[in-house]
Amino acid sequence: MIEGKQIIGFEIKAGGDVLWQSTNPATGEKIADFHSATATEIEEAAVKAASAFLIYRKKSGLEKAAFLDAIAAEMTAISDELLTMCIAETALLHVNLSIELNRTINQLKMFGNLLREGSWLDARIETAEPNRTPRPKPDVRFMHIGLGPVLVFGSSNFPFAFSTAGGDTAAALAAGCPVIVKAHPAHPATGELVAKAIQRAAVKTGMPDGVFSHLYDNGLAVAQALVVHPVIKAVGFTGSYRGGKAIFDMAVRRDEPIPVYAEMGSSNPVFVLPEIAKNQADNFAQGFAASVSASVGQLCTNPGILLYEKSKDAEDFANKLQEHFQHTVGGVMLAPNISGAYNAGVQHRAEHPGVETLSKGQTLEGLNIGSPILFKTDSSVFMADATLAEEIFGPESIVVEATSKDEILNIARNLSGHLTATIHGTQADLEAYKELITILELKVGRIIINGFPTGVDVSSAMVHGGPFPATSDSRATSVGTASIFRFTRPVAYQNMPDTLLPAELQNNNPLNIWRRLNGAVSQGRVS
DSSP states (O other), rough: EEEEEEETTEEEEEOOOEEEEEEOOOTOEEEEEOOOOOOHHHHHHHHHHHHHHHHTTSOHHHHHHHHHHHHHHHHHHTHHHHHHHHHHHHHOHHHHHHHHHHHHHHHHHHHHHHHHHHHHGGEEEEEOOOTTTTOOBOOEEEEEEOOOOOOEEEOOTTTTTTTTTTTHHHHHHHOOOEEEEEOOOOOOHHHHHHHHHHHHHHHHTTTOOOOOOEOOSSSSSSHHHHOOOTTEEEEEEEEHHHHHHHHHHHHHHHOOOOOEEOOOOOOOOEEEEEHHHHHHHHHHHHHHHHHHHHHGGOOOOOOOEEEEOOOGGGTTTTHHHHHHHTOOOOOEEHHHHHHHHHHHHHHHHHHHHOOOOEEEEEOOOOOEEEOOOEEEEHHHHHHOOOOGGGGOOOEEEEEEEESSSHHHHHHHHHHOOOOEEEEEOOOOHHHHHHHHHHTTTTTTEEEEEEEOSOOOOOOOOOOOOOOOTTTTTTOSSSSSGGGGGGGGEEEEEESSSGGSSSSGGGGGGGGGOEEEEEEESSSOOOO
16 A cells, blocks of 8 residues: 655654645556655654664675665565556556566665675775884775765656665665665655565664655655755765756755765767668668667667768668658657656757758657657757757657768767767778777767667676766766765774774684785785
């Protein structure tokens, strides 16, 4: 049963009288009423998180791993209920949501394994050399610890993977940080089911009251209050540029500025090199159309720009793009405001001088429909107006026709930051365009060769980030095990007695983790 109430540690509360509704975007049907969090409830969640941090940060890696595994188990146990509710709230397809739910469950387990293995702590030990000249060398030991309570914003387009128990929450909990989630109003009932699963897991594994809270609001009041609350030590956000930049600006103006890891959208340029445009146009166009229209284009890695050299050898390329794009199908978008913004953005681009509509997908009838559309322009028009490189969140992309390799490289040099860039080329193409790869290394967080950016594999090597404005901090990733470092800081212990050191740094290495001992990676003891 959905209660529409705040989950504050181990309590469920609804002290406010501000009510709003969760609805089905396909039908407009009401799903449940929700209470917006009051100032008192926000303060209770913050106070509990601060108190919980003093206990939770001292939990061993094994204890925190058991907590994450328990969350995964609780979510697995209610997976059918989660999927049914999420489909009703988002109109996303069962097959896609099932994949996303499994991804979310598996990334919780992934962080659990990371904690058991222990090398993420980057433990370093430099033993003393009292007889060193001209002055003795002290004993210094280094490791990562959690920052403190973390505020996580649920995203609209990933109701599982980037929301209540998504990657930000999993990484923060793994780092030893309590989490307060500001639930996204597009799928609050789904969030409540997940939040209660986390609450049950916390109780079962003996975690402190306040290690996790889940608050609702369909406006800005709760978000603004939490971002500036002195208890909060970092923020994780996935959403629009406008929202992420506003949060970042609030956070850096605090008396104690805090890091904001905001993933704010990206157009994810795709470069098609000459041999592919000439000889593999049909195969590429089919894959590109599928990538643009996947999940009604509501993916942060949606390929929103396609660049290629127009030439006699590539005369059929645009025709193939047009042909395959006509077979794409739109669908219901996540929420009325998202559908409205998409349709407004498409209309504005269609009216832009020098931009033409190359192809349209199949149009459906109903509420909040997003229809695929493919625009086309030339490089001079594209370079003259930076807004043509901006993301339109939905199943839209723009084809940019260049006349030479130099134009392609010049466009690449003038790109702003993006999450991904993709290059399609033969081995000969890639050799001829080595400079393009060098340029794109400075523009994106992930370079894809002969694939498509949609579909982000969760692994230790993944980078889901990029230079501003794709994210607010290009040094971080929000996917993969390296995302844990957003919520940690290093601490050094100098000449600390062994019995007072954290177990991770003690001489006997009781946790048997990999450490850097006097420069050499080892699981050994300090002699």
